[in-house]
Amino acid sequence: AEVKIRFPVEYNPDIAPGLANQEFIELIESRSNGEIEVEFYPAGSLYKGLDILQAVMRGDAEMATLVSVYWSAISPQISIFELPFAFPTHEAFYRAADDAAFMSQAFAEVEDKGALVIGTLVYDYLPVGNTERQLTMPADFSGLKLRALGRTNARTLELLGAEPVPINVTEVSGALERGVIDGLNTPADAFISYSWDETVKYVTDSPHYFAFYPWAVNKAWWEDLDEEHRAIIAEAVAEVTARHRERAKAEAGAAFEKMAAKGVKVHRLTQEQREAWVAATAVQWSEAEERFGTELLDKLRSFQQVE
Amino acid sequence: MAAVRRALDHVEDALSGALLFCGLAIVFLEIAGRSLFSASFIWSEEVSRYTLIWLTYFGVAAAVRSDSHIKVTIFIDRLPSRGRRGIEMFGCLICLAFCLFVAWYGVRLVGDSRSFGLMSADSDIPIPIWVFQMIVPLGYACISLRLLERLLHLWRAGDPDVMRGG
Amino acid sequence: MAVFLVLALFALLALGVPVAFALGTVGLATILLFDVTSLTQLAQSQFSGLDSFVLLAIPFFILAGNIMVEARMAPQLFDLMRALTRPIRGGDAVGATLSAALFGAMTGSSVASAAALGRIVIPELDRAGYPRSFSGGLLAAGGTLGIMIPPSIVFVIYGAMAQVSVTDMFKAGILPGVLVTLLLIGVTLVLAGRNRWGGQGPFSLQRMLRALGRAGPALLMPAIVLGGIYGGVFTPTEAAAISAAYGLFVAAFVYRSAGLRGFAAIFVRSAKMTASILFIVAQALFIGLLATLAGIPSGIVEAVDSLALEPWMFLLIVNLALLVLGCFLDGVTILTVVAPLLLPAVLALGIDPIHFGIILTLNIEIAAITPPIGMNLFVISGISDTRPEQVIRGVVPFVGVMLLALALVTYLPWISLAFVN
Numbered sequence: 001a002e003v004k005i006r007f008p009v010e011y012n013p014d015i016a017p018g019l020a021n022q023e024f025i026e027l028i029e030s031r032s033n034g035e036i037e038v039e040f041y042p043a044g045s046l047y048k049g050l051d052i053l054q055a056v057m058r059g060d061a062e063m064a065t066l067v068s069v070y071w072s073a074i075s076p077q078i079s080i081f082e083l084p085f086a087f088p089t090h091e092a093f094y095r096a097a098d099d100a101a102f103m104s105q106a107f108a109e110v111e112d113k114g115a116l117v118i119g120t121l122v123y124d125y126l127p128v129g130n131t132e133r134q135l136t137m138p139a140d141f142s143g144l145k146l147r148a149l150g151r152t153n154a155r156t157l158e159l160l161g162a163e164p165v166p167i168n169v170t171e172v173s174g175a176l177e178r179g180v181i182d183g184l185n186t187p188a189d190a191f192i193s194y195s196w197d198e199t200v201k202y203v204t205d206s207p208h209y210f211a212f213y214p215w216a217v218n219k220a221w222w223e224d225l226d227e228e229h230r231a232i233i234a235e236a237v238a239e240v241t242a243r244h245r246e247r248a249k250a251e252a253g254a255a256f257e258k259m260a261a262k263g264v265k266v267h268r269l270t271q272e273q274r275e276a277w278v279a280a281t282a283v284q285w286s287e288a289e290e291r292f293g294t295e296l297l298d299k300l301r302s303f304q305q306v307e
Numbered sequence: 308m309a310a311v312r313r314a315l316d317h318v319e320d321a322l323s324g325a326l327l328f329c330g331l332a333i334v335f336l337e338i339a340g341r342s343l344f345s346a347s348f349i350w351s352e353e354v355s356r357y358t359l360i361w362l363t364y365f366g367v368a369a370a371v372r373s374d375s376h377i378k379v380t381i382f383i384d385r386l387p388s389r390g391r392r393g394i395e396m397f398g399c400l401i402c403l404a405f406c407l408f409v410a411w412y413g414v415r416l417v418g419d420s421r422s423f424g425l426m427s428a429d430s431d432i433p434i435p436i437w438v439f440q441m442i443v444p445l446g447y448a449c450i451s452l453r454l455l456e457r458l459l460h461l462w463r464a465g466d467p468d469v470m471r472g473g
Numbered sequence: 474m475a476v477f478l479v480l481a482l483f484a485l486l487a488l489g490v491p492v493a494f495a496l497g498t499v500g501l502a503t504i505l506l507f508d509v510t511s512l513t514q515l516a517q518s519q520f521s522g523l524d525s526f527v528l529l530a531i532p533f534f535i536l537a538g539n540i541m542v543e544a545r546m547a548p549q550l551f552d553l554m555r556a557l558t559r560p561i562r563g564g565d566a567v568g569a570t571l572s573a574a575l576f577g578a579m580t581g582s583s584v585a586s587a588a589a590l591g592r593i594v595i596p597e598l599d600r601a602g603y604p605r606s607f608s609g610g611l612l613a614a615g616g617t618l619g620i621m622i623p624p625s626i627v628f629v630i631y632g633a634m635a636q637v638s639v640t641d642m643f644k645a646g647i648l649p650g651v652l653v654t655l656l657l658i659g660v661t662l663v664l665a666g667r668n669r670w671g672g673q674g675p676f677s678l679q680r681m682l683r684a685l686g687r688a689g690p691a692l693l694m695p696a697i698v699l700g701g702i703y704g705g706v707f708t709p710t711e712a713a714a715i716s717a718a719y720g721l722f723v724a725a726f727v728y729r730s731a732g733l734r735g736f737a738a739i740f741v742r743s744a745k746m747t748a749s750i751l752f753i754v755a756q757a758l759f760i761g762l763l764a765t766l767a768g769i770p771s772g773i774v775e776a777v778d779s780l781a782l783e784p785w786m787f788l789l790i791v792n793l794a795l796l797v798l799g800c801f802l803d804g805v806t807i808l809t810v811v812a813p814l815l816l817p818a819v820l821a822l823g824i825d826p827i828h829f830g831i832i833l834t835l836n837i838e839i840a841a842i843t844p845p846i847g848m849n850l851f852v853i854s855g856i857s858d859t860r861p862e863q864v865i866r867g868v869v870p871f872v873g874v875m876l877l878a879l880a881l882v883t884y885l886p887w888i889s890l891a892f893v894n
C-alpha cells in the first residue's frame with residue numbers, strides 16, 4: 001500500500017465507536033483500491049491514554065479517536081466541551097460539531113501544535129450509577145464516592161456534593177463490589193459491557209456530560225498526503241460519523257432498557273431536578289469564563305437553544 | 308573530599324529509598340484521608356505513580372553500581388578470567404550505548420512535551436508533565452555514569468568480581 | 474524481524490548482559506534496523522510503561538517482605554508450624570512447607586520467600602537429620618509459593634498488562650496455592666516415611682501456645698492484607714501500602730528489630746529490588762509494542778485459527794513451550810515478554826485471562842526451580858553453602874508434583890476461577 005495509517009484506540013473494537021472505526025477502515029481501503037492500508041490497534045494494544053495523544057502529535061501514529069478529555073491536556077480550553085450541561089440535547093452537540101468555524105477555533109491550539117481534528121465521533125451522555133440511592137436532587141450526592149472522568153468531570157461531581165475518587169478502570173468492578181467507590185458516571189452501554197449493572201442499583205440519566213472522540217490526524221502527515229487520498233479519508237470520516245450518531249443514541253437507549261430489565265432503577269431527571277443540578281454546578285461556567293474568556297463560551301451557549 | 312566521594316557513591320541509593328518512602332506516605336495519606344476524614348486527594352494517584360517511575364531509574368543506577376541486576380552468568384562463569392573480563396567490558400559497552408541513546412532521545416521527549424504544553428488530564432497539578440518526564444534523560448544519564456565507572460574499574464582491576472556485591 | 478529479535482536477545486543474555494539491558498538493546502536495534510517507530514517512542518516507553526498505579530503495589534509488597542525478614546518473622550512462623558506438625562514422621566519438613574505457604578501469604582516474591590525461610594529452616598532440618606539435597610530442594614520449591622499464594626507481584630504485573638483486576642488474580646491464586654502446598658507436603662511425607670528421615674515428638678500444647686504468642690503479630694499480616702482486599706476497604710496497591718506500614722510498626726515496636734539506620738537500609742534495598750524488576754517490565758513492554766507493530770500477536774491469533782487449535786491444544790503447546798523457555802529465562806522476563814504476545818490468542822480462544830494468568834504463574838514457579846537457570850536454586854545454594862547440583866538433585870521430585878499441579882490447573886479451570894465471579 002502507498003499510504004499506511006497506524007490507528008490506535010483505547011476502547012474495545014466491538015463497542016459502538018469501534019464499529020464506526022471499522023466501517024471507516026473498510027470504506028477507505030476499498031475506495032482507495034488498497035492504496036491506503038490501516039493498521040487498527042484497538043483496546044489499548046499499542047498505546048493508551050496520553051500516549052496515544054503524544055504518538056499522534058509526534059507522528060508515531062497517523063490517526064486516533066481519543067476521548068476529548070485527553071486533548072485538554074495540551075489545550076485546556078477543550079475542557080469547555082466537558083462543562084456541566086454544555087449539551088442539553090443531542091442536537092445541541094451536533095450543532096456544535098457541525099459548526100466548522102467553532103470546532104477549528106476550539107481546537108486551534110491542537111492544530112498549532114501538530115494535530116488536526118477532521119471529524120467528531122460521538123459517544124453519548126454519562127449517566128450516573130451508584131449502589132446506594134436514587135440520585136434526584138444534588139443533596140442525594142452527599143457522601144457518595146464516585147469515580148470521575150478527568151478533572152472537569154471530577155469538579156462537576158464534587159459540586160454536586162459527591163467525593164470524586166481516582167481509580168483505575170480495571171479496578172472499578174472490584175472497587176464497586178467492595179464499596180471502595182459507590183458509583184461512577186460512564187456511558188450507558190459501559191454499565192452493560194463491564195457488568196457494572198450487576199452491582200449498581202440506581203442509574204440517573206442526566207445530560208451533564210456528553211462524551212465524544214475528536215477524530216484526529218497528525219497534521220504534517222495529513223498535509224503530505226496526495227489530494228485524492230485526503231479526499232477519500234475526509235469523506236469517509238464525514239459519512240461514518242454522521243451515520244454513527246443514530247447508532248450511538250440507539251445503543252444508549254437499548255442499554256437503559258437492558259439495565260431496567262435487570263432490575264436497575266433507572267431515573268430520568270425531571271425539569272426541576274435538572275435545574276437544581278445546573279444551579280449547583282453553575283460556578284464551573286464562570287470559572288471557565290475567567291480562564292478562557294467569553295467568546296468561545298458564548299458560542300457554545302448559542303448551540304444550546306431549544307427550537 | 309573522600310566524604311563527598313562517598314556521598315556521591317550512594318546518592319542514587321538514597322534518592323530511590325527516599326522516593327519509596329514518599330510513595331508509601333502519599334498512598335497512606337490517601338487511605339487515611341478517605342476512610343477517616345472522608346477527604347480524597349485527587350492528585351495522590353498521579354503523584355504516587357510518578358514517584359514510582361523516579362525511584363525505579365535511580366534504583367537502576369544504584370543496582371548497576373552494586374552489580375545486582377538480574378542476569379545469566381552460567382555461560383561466562385565457565386570462561387577463564389581474562390576472557391570473562393573482555394566479555395563483561397563488551398556487555399558494559401552495549402549497555403552504555405543503549406543508555407546514551409535513551410538519554411539523548413529522553414531530552415527530545417522532554418522537549419516535545421514542553422512544546423506541546425502537555426499537562427495532566429487527571430488532576431489539577433500545576434506542574435507540566437515534562438518535569439516528571441525529566442527522569443528519562445536524568446535517570447539514563449546517572450545509569451550511564453555508573454556504567455562508565457564500572458567499565459573503568461574493569462579496565463583497571465581486570466577482575467570482574469571486584470565489582471560484585473557493593 | 475521476529476527471528477532477529479529472539480536471536481539477538483539470546484545472544485546478549487548468554488554474554489551475561491543483564492536481562493533489562495538486553496531487552497532494551499534489542500528494542501533499540503530493532504528501531505535502528507527496521508524503522509518501525511521513532512526513537513523518541515523508546516524514550517517515551519521508559520516513562521509511560523511504568524506510569525501505572527497498579528504497579529505501585531510492587532515496591533510496597535517487596536518492602537513488606539523485606540521488613541518481615543528483618544523482623545525475623547520467619548523463625549517465629551517455623552516454630553509455630555513445627556509445634557503443630559511434630560507428632561508426624563517428617564513433621565519438621567511438613568512444618569517447613571507450611572511455613573513456606575504462610576510466608577507466601579505475607580510476601581509477594583518467590584526469591585524473597587526462599588531466601589528468608591531457607592536461612593532459618595535448612596540448618597534446623599540438618600539438625601533433624603534430613604539430607605541437604607532434600608531440604609534444599611524443598612525450600613527452593615516451597616519458596617515459589619510466594620508468587621502463587623496472594624499477595625504476589627506476578628499477579629500485580631499480569632493484572633497491569635492483561636488489564637484484569639489484580640483483586641481477581643489474588644482470589645484466583647488461593648486454591649492453586651493450596652493445591653501446590655498439599656502436593657509438596659505429599660512428596661515430603663512419602664520421602665520422609667520411606668527413608669525414615671527426621672524424628673517425631675509428642676504434641677505439646679504449651680509449646681504450641683508459646684510459639685503462637687510469638688508468631689501472632691506476624692500472622693496478623695496476611696489477615697490485614699487479604700482481609701482488606703477481599704473484605705472491602707482497599708485496592709491491592711493500598712493493601713500493599715498498609716501491609717508495609719503494618720510491618721514497619723511491628724518491626725519497630727513489637728519485635729524491635731531495627732533502628733532508624735536499619736529501616737533506611739530496608740527502604741534502599743527494597744527500592745533497588747523494585748527497580749531491577751520494573752526496569753525489566755519497562756523494556757519488555759517496549760518489546761511488546763514493537764511486536765504489536767510487527768503484527769506478531771495477531772499473527773499468533775491467525776496461526777491458532779488456521780491450525781484450528783482447540784483451547785486445550787493451545788494450552789498444551791503453550792505449557793510445553795514455557796517449560797522449555799523456563800529452563801533458561803527468569804520469571805519476570807517470561808511474564809512480561811511472553812504474556813502480551815499470547816493474550817490476544819488467549820482471548821480469541823475464549824480462555825479466561827485470569828485462568829491463563831494462573832497457568833502462567835505456575836509455569837513461572839516451575840521456571841524458578843528448573844536447571845540450568847532457576848533463581849530459587851541459586852538462592853538456596855548460595856545461602857546454605859550447598860553445591861547447585863545437590864539442590865537440583867533434591868528438587869526433582871518437587872518439580873514432578875508441580876508438573877502434576879500444572880496439568881490440573883490447566884485443565885480444571887474452576888481451581889482458578891472458583892472464587893472469581
Ligand code: NA
Pocket residue numbers: 576577578579580581582618619620621622623624625
Ligand atoms: Na505471596
Ligand code: NA
Pocket residue numbers: 799800801802839840841842843844845846847848
Ligand atoms: Na529455570
